Amino acid sequence: MLASVRSAALIGIDAYDVIVEVDAAPGLPQWTIVGLAAGAVKESRDRVGAALLNSGFEVPPRRITVNLAPADVRKEGSAFDLPIAVGILVATGQLEAGALLDRMFVGELGLDGRLRAMRGALSVARHALRQKVAALVLPGGNVPEASRASALVLSAPENLNELVRQLRDGMLQPAAGRSESLRPSGDDTDFVDVVGQQAAKRALEVAAAGGHNVLLIGPPGAGKTMLARRMPTILPALSEEEALEVIAIHSVAGVLDHTTLGTGIRPFRAPHHTISSAGLIGGGPLPRPGEVSLAHQGVLFLDEMLEFPRHVLDGLRQPMEDARVVIARALHAVSYPARFTLIGASNPCPCGLTGDGHHGCNCAPGDIERYRARLSAPLADRIDMHVVVGAVALNELSGKSTGDTSATIRARVEVARIQQRRRFAKFKGISCNAFANGRWLDSHTPVSREARTLLQNAAERLRLSARGYHRVLKVARTIADLAEVTEIGVQHIGEALRYRPATRSHDVEIRAS
Numbered sequence: 362m363l364a365s366v367r368s369a370a371l372i373g374i375d376a377y378d379v380i381v382e383v384d385a386a387p388g389l390p391q392w393t394i395v396g397l398a399a400g401a402v403k404e405s406r407d408r409v410g411a412a413l414l415n416s417g418f419e420v421p422p423r424r425i426t427v428n429l430a431p432a433d434v435r436k437e438g439s440a441f442d443l444p445i446a447v448g449i450l451v452a453t454g455q456l457e458a459g460a461l462l463d464r465m466f467v468g469e470l471g472l473d474g475r476l477r478a479m480r481g482a483l484s485v486a487r488h489a490l491r492q493k494v495a496a497l498v499l500p501g502g503n504v505p506e507a508s509r510a511s512a513l514v515l516s517a518p519e520n521l522n523e524l525v526r527q528l529r530d531g532m533l534q535p536a537a538g539r540s541e542s543l544r545p546s547g548d549d550t551d552f553v554d555v556v557g558q559q560a561a562k563r564a565l566e567v568a569a570a571g572g573h574n575v576l577l578i579g580p581p582g583a584g585k586t587m588l589a590r591r592m593p594t595i596l597p598a599l600s601e602e603e604a605l606e607v608i609a610i611h612s613v614a615g616v617l618d619h620t621t622l623g624t625g626i627r628p629f630r631a632p633h634h635t636i637s638s639a640g641l642i643g644g645g646p647l648p649r650p651g652e653v654s655l656a657h658q659g660v661l662f663l664d665e666m667l668e669f670p671r672h673v674l675d676g677l678r679q680p681m682e683d684a685r686v687v688i689a690r691a692l693h694a695v696s697y698p699a700r701f702t703l704i705g706a707s708n709p710c711p712c713g714l715t716g717d718g719h720h721g722c723n724c725a726p727g728d729i730e731r732y733r734a735r736l737s738a739p740l741a742d743r744i745d746m747h748v749v750v751g752a753v754a755l756n757e758l759s760g761k762s763t764g765d766t767s768a769t770i771r772a773r774v775e776v777a778r779i780q781q782r783r784r785f786a787k788f789k790g791i792s793c794n795a796f797a798n799g800r801w802l803d804s805h806t807p808v809s810r811e812a813r814t815l816l817q818n819a820a821e822r823l824r825l826s827a828r829g830y831h832r833v834l835k836v837a838r839t840i841a842d843l844a845e846v847t848e849i850g851v852q853h854i855g856e857a858l859r860y861r862p863a864t865r866s867h868d869v870e871i872r873a874s
């Protein structure tokens with residue numbers, strides 16, 4: 362007979378309905394699976410066959426045909442093991458078809474019949490909730506994330522045997538431990554640990570408040586990494602909707618960290634400069650989210666930014682522009698969200714000692730020029746703030762930090778964010794100054810006469826492009842928001858001008874001294 366089991370598959374981070382049809386007909390014993398990606402067919406057949414036999418069920422010698430509809434989309438992954446196994450049990454008369462009514466099944470099977478965790482469970486759960494299924498049957502390891510779709514009934518039997526027993530009894534056990542693993546992480550990094558560096562801390566506060574991309578420039582050992590790592594501690598907590606998006610992306614990528622799941626702390630990703638383009642942006646034969654998507658709603662930190670191959674760095678331009686990554690495939694395009702704050706760190710020159718008062722730099726001007734040019738102009742254009750991080754003086758190092766705690770800084774950041782949310786309320790997807798249209802902001806934000814004059818004079822003197830001009834204005838807007846001031850004043854423009862990108866090789870040297 363023909364069995365039909367509800368399941369789901371993923372495109373990007375969205376799930377869609379898949380119906381697993383199983384037919385067991387008399388004939389030569391053989392399995393055909395239609396609708397799975399080629400490589401997955403044999404593996405699935407072997408796993409499901411072994412799981413059924415090892416769980417004490419029969420696999421009668423029939424001609425078994427499995428169709429994963431819609432068949433024209435090649436599905437990858439092992440999450441169809443469970444629906445295929447259940448379908449075979451119905452098709453071979455070992456389980457009543459009525460037991461499956463309105464229920465959705467996903468999960469990989471171990472050879473012993475155990476249910477094993479899958480990628481993308483939250484996406485499937487949210488889809489199941491929208492489709493109003495009576496229950497989602499899934500592996501126990503996926504319950505903590507799937508239970509974020511809170512109104513959905515989940516069932517997570519240990520193995521195939523337990524599931525079939527419950528289905529035969531007509532009573533699915535609701536999954537236990539729905540939220541046990543949603544504990545805050547023990548991460549206790551704090552800005553108060555950073556000695557000195559008041560100017561850099563201030564710059565990161567501005568960046569956090571306005572969502573601005575930052576390049577930290579300074580010699581090795583100045584504490585650039587230490588500063589960047591503390592950025593998530595001053596960013597506002599994720600909203601529930603943002604958190605769901607972040608969990609869904611990390612789950613699809615198979616890197617979900619259960620200890621940070623419920624905390625609302627924004628992601629911080631720090632890929633090494635040897636990363637491939639596909640690793641950073643996303644892609645591969647089976648498309649996966651890249652680091653830019655794993656950093657969605659959080660921070661992408663590129664240490665030694667100029668050591669990344671230029672073509673890899675230039676791949677950042679499109680996601681930075683569109684806040685998402687689109688990976689084209691033969692049959693369909695996969696898209697992943699990628700709205701992140703970029704923090705780059707770089708030495709000022711190849712030897713790293715430019716601007717360091719204690720040591721001399723022997724780099725030739727041409728070498729410095731070539732080094733800086735690794736950051737292409739279009740990418741540099743998308744970095745609102747360039748911040749010089751000097752070496753900490755010895756007498757400062759021995760002293761205790763006198764700076765604010767992360768909680769105090771975050772409170773100020775949140776105030777600034779509230780003003781921005783109000784300002785951009787009618788623009789979908791824009792929550793802070795960094796993402797605003799420069800021209801719109803220019804005509805919709807009050808600027809004092811003196812501040813306007815200062816900005817215009819600076820623009821002329823520094824030959825700022827329109828983009829450069831708007832960049833200064835956006836940063837000044839954020840600085841005024843932090844001060845809870847409606848009108849941008851001279852001091853706000855003045856500070857914003859200090860963060861303007863260095864365009865000539867000796868700029869950093871001059872500003873650092």
Ligand SMILES: [Zn+2]
Binds near residue numbers: 710713
């Ligand atoms: Zn040097």
